[in-house]
Each structure stands twice: as structure tokens, then as C-alpha cells.
Amino acid sequence: MPDQTLDRGTGTAVLERPRTEPPWSVIVLNDDVTPMNYVVLVFQKILKVTADQAEALMLEVHTTGQAVVFSGPRAEADDIAAQLLAAHLRAKVEKAG
């Protein structure tokens, strides 16, 4: 719902556009230590994706060095990054785009 404020000078009600937060990305970085099957299972658990989706993400990380595994609100991105880091993966959060 847009917010409504009152312009005190004119007494006119002013509708404001809802502020949309720019999306944030969680990026997982490749490392040479973590076994692939562990990464797939962590992605399934934390990102709630299927085994096939998790494997595709893992292969992207493995072959290109990194992959965007989540894009959305900052708070959610921070939470996912914290879970990935606690699972000993390398992750970072960046503004999307």
C-alpha cells in the first residue's frame, strides 16, 4: 500500500510510492577443499532447492569460480550468507546488478 502524507502548505494529501529495496545477491565462491557432494547437500538444505538445481549451482561454482545462489531482500540475503558461512562455504553478499 502506498503511504499517504499531508502537504501542510496546501493541505493536499500526497501519495508516495512505496520504497522498494534494491535486491541483494548471495554469491558462493569456489574453494579447492570442500567436497562437491557436501556443497550439493548444503545448497539443498539452506536454499531449499532440488538435488538437480543444487548440483547445477555447485557445477557453476566449480567451473566459473562463483555463482549467485540467491537474489532478494538484504535481510534474507544476510541470513542465507550466514548459514552458508557457518557450513564452511565461502560466500559474500553484494548489491544485485
Place this chain on the structure above:
Amino acid sequence: MELVFEARRSPDGAVLVRITGVVAAFLCHKASAQEALRPAPAPVVTAGGEEESDPLLHWELDERKGAIARTVQERQADARRTARRVTSAWEAPLRGGDAERYISQAREFTLDPRDAELLAEWCHGLYRAARDAVPTPPGEEPELSDEAVVAAHVACELLAALV
């Protein structure tokens, strides 16, 4: 000596673990050794472009970085406590009358899913520590120790039961 660690989900949502005493003894030894150590430091959070002593996290400087680092540190501390508690239960039969049998024959234990999740993270930390202890030239596969193999297996078995 048979190294058995299997995990599966029971119909009521719990995680059933089958473990031989030799694996239990290894995990218990690791958990109790960690108790004597100081807590791990919080992950280093650096700004983009800075020299990274530990490139665990690196994103724009703001107040939320510290909060994330604390969350990770708290979760890892929780995982250490969980590992100690869970492995204590596994250790008890090793001191009992049928210890000889338990060493090679697996017993079943039930885990809360949250405990299983934290234990998986802790075990993967053990694997990383064992793996990092063996310097390996880039591009070469390391010679994995039994410790690393067991820890990695336990972590994956637990996670596989949870997803």
C-alpha cells in the same frame, strides 16, 4: 575394524544414526579436545578491495557485517556444544560392559534434526581442519587422512538424512 556411520530420517522427523564405537570414539575425542581450546575467532569481514587476511567474508562496509560474523560465530559455538553433548551419549557405551562389542558393532541413536544439522556443520569443520593440515600443491589431490574421510562422510550422511 568397521567404520560405520549411517543416518536416515525416521517417520516422526527425527534422525536415526547407526554408529560403531570406533567412529564414536573418534568424534568424542575431537569434541572433548575442542572443549579445552579457546573459542574460534569471529570470521574476518573486510571491505572490498582491502587486503584480505582471511577472505571468508568480503562485502561493503556497514554495520550488518559484524552482525553476520557474530551469527556465524554463535552458530559454530552452538555446533561445538552440540557435538560435545551428542558424542557424550555415544561415548557412554564405550565405558560399559559391552564396550568390546560396541567398538565393532553399530548401535542406533536418535538425534533431533537441529542437532543433526549442527553436528554436520561441526564434522565438516573437522574435515576442513584435517584437510588444511596437509599442505597440497595447487591442482594436486591431497592424501586424505582417515580423520578427514570419516569426518566428511559423517557430515554428508547427516545432511543427506535432512534434505
